[in-house]
Amino acid sequence: MEEVVIKAPAKINLCLDIKGLREDGYHEVDMIMQSIALYDRLHLQKSGDGIKISTNSDRVPTGRENLAYKAAELILDEAGLHNGVNIHIEKNIPVAAGLAGGSTDAAAVLKGINQLYGLNFSYNRLVSMARKLGSDVPFCLQGGTARATGRGDYLTQLDDLQKTYLVVVTPPVALSTAYIYSQYDKNPFSGSIPVTRFVNLISNNKKITWEEGWYNVLEPVSIKETFDIKEIKSLLEDRGVRLSLMSGSGPSVFAIVDSWDKGCEIKESWPRRGDFVHPTWTLKKEF
Numbered sequence: 340m341e342e343v344v345i346k347a348p349a350k351i352n353l354c355l356d357i358k359g360l361r362e363d364g365y366h367e368v369d370m371i372m373q374s375i376a377l378y379d380r381l382h383l384q385k386s387g388d389g390i391k392i393s394t395n396s397d398r399v400p401t402g403r404e405n406l407a408y409k410a411a412e413l414i415l416d417e418a419g420l421h422n423g424v425n426i427h428i429e430k431n432i433p434v435a436a437g438l439a440g441g442s443t444d445a446a447a448v449l450k451g452i453n454q455l456y457g458l459n460f461s462y463n464r465l466v467s468m469a470r471k472l473g474s475d476v477p478f479c480l481q482g483g484t485a486r487a488t489g490r491g492d493y494l495t496q497l498d499d500l501q502k503t504y505l506v507v508v509t510p511p512v513a514l515s516t517a518y519i520y521s522q523y524d525k526n527p528f529s530g531s532i533p534v535t536r537f538v539n540l541i542s543n544n545k546k547i548t549w550e551e552g553w554y555n556v557l558e559p560v561s562i563k564e565t566f567d568i569k570e571i572k573s574l575l576e577d578r579g580v581r582l583s584l585m586s587g588s589g590p591s592v593f594a595i596v597d598s599w600d601k602g603c604e605i606k607e608s609w610p611r612r613g614d615f616v617h618p619t620w621t622l623k624k625e626f
């Protein structure tokens with residue numbers, strides 16, 4: 340095989356709680372993650388000399404800072420291979436938007452190089468590489484619906500949801516995950532999110548029924564940084580959605596809608612010109 344093309348889906352956080360600060364400086368989280376049908380597409384090609392990144396986006400670095408580059412370097416090194424790879428990232432996921440764009444590209448590179456060079460690394464071996472690359476990368480490797488604890492890298496796979504339609508809205512502002520977590524510490528959430536209850540509800544119903552209490556504790560922090568989030572939430576609620584929530588460290592906001600058509604209707608009538616409005620749906624797990 341000389342070339343592979345891998346789809347790299349975005350994720351949303353259906354809820355996100357923070358339990359405290361860990362000794363390693365990261366936050367202990369408890370969240371439910373969901374992969375969605377909004378994809379980057381990675382084209383991987385064998386090459387003799389080094390790792391090269393190209394992309395259609397002017398927001399994505401093409402050097403060592405790219406998480407896809409780091410993933411390629413790591414897996415080639417673990418395999419003891421001196422060969423290289425050319426990676427073209429067709430970027431569709433908004434950047435620095437709370438949708439794990441970089442993390443999913445990294446996960447796709449691990450899978451892609453495993454296939455391209457026939458390395459036969461086990462899933463568990465890929466997970467341990469994913470952990471080294473970032474907290475969201477292990478989830479991006481498996482997809483579907485999962486509870487994530489620890490740094491976000493300790494996963495409990497949940498049953499797949501029934502196909503659920505969503506709309507994701509991203510304003511044209513980037514938020515740094517590290518900055519949002521650091522701001523959170525100045526005013527931490529005093530309550531607690533009943534994540535176990537939500538996990539049980541999802542497992543019993545195979546869908547999200549949006550009872551009281553679904554929340555992302557980073558949302559008020561990011562709202563302070565950018566008023567767009569509040570405006571988007573109120574526009575979504577005006578359009579009849581039951582609940583809208585910020586994903587990850589933001590600024591993307593998502594809402595469940597009854598049908599694909601409803602998502603398209605929201606997109607077509609969206610009044611804020613600079614926003615990225617994406618009707619989409621939940622995905623099932625990959626591994």
Ligand SMILES: C[C@](O)(CO)[C@H](O)COP(=O)(O)OP(=O)(O)OC[C@H]1O[C@@H](n2ccc(N)nc2=O)[C@H](O)[C@@H]1O
Nearest residue numbers: 364365366368473474475476490491516517520587588
């Ligand atoms: C906000 C989320 O996207 C929710 O899924 C994740 O928690 C962030 O995951 P990520 O982007 O893969 O994060 P990493 O690349 O591991 O870390 C970026 C920075 O975010 C902060 N960070 C991240 C994860 C975590 N559990 N606690 C943290 O405090 C740290 O300052 C870290 O330096």
Ligand SMILES: Nc1ncnc2c1ncn2[C@@H]1O[C@H](COP(=O)(O)OP(=O)(O)OP(=O)(O)O)[C@@H](O)[C@H]1O
Nearest residue numbers: 405406434435436437438439440441444475516587
């Ligand atoms: N392959 C990549 N795609 C997008 N951004 C990348 C990539 N590699 C490195 N980056 C850098 O990472 C930063 C964060 O981008 P990314 O899209 O991963 O954020 P995010 O979706 O908020 O992440 P998360 O939801 O995991 O916190 C960007 O500002 C960009 O400079």
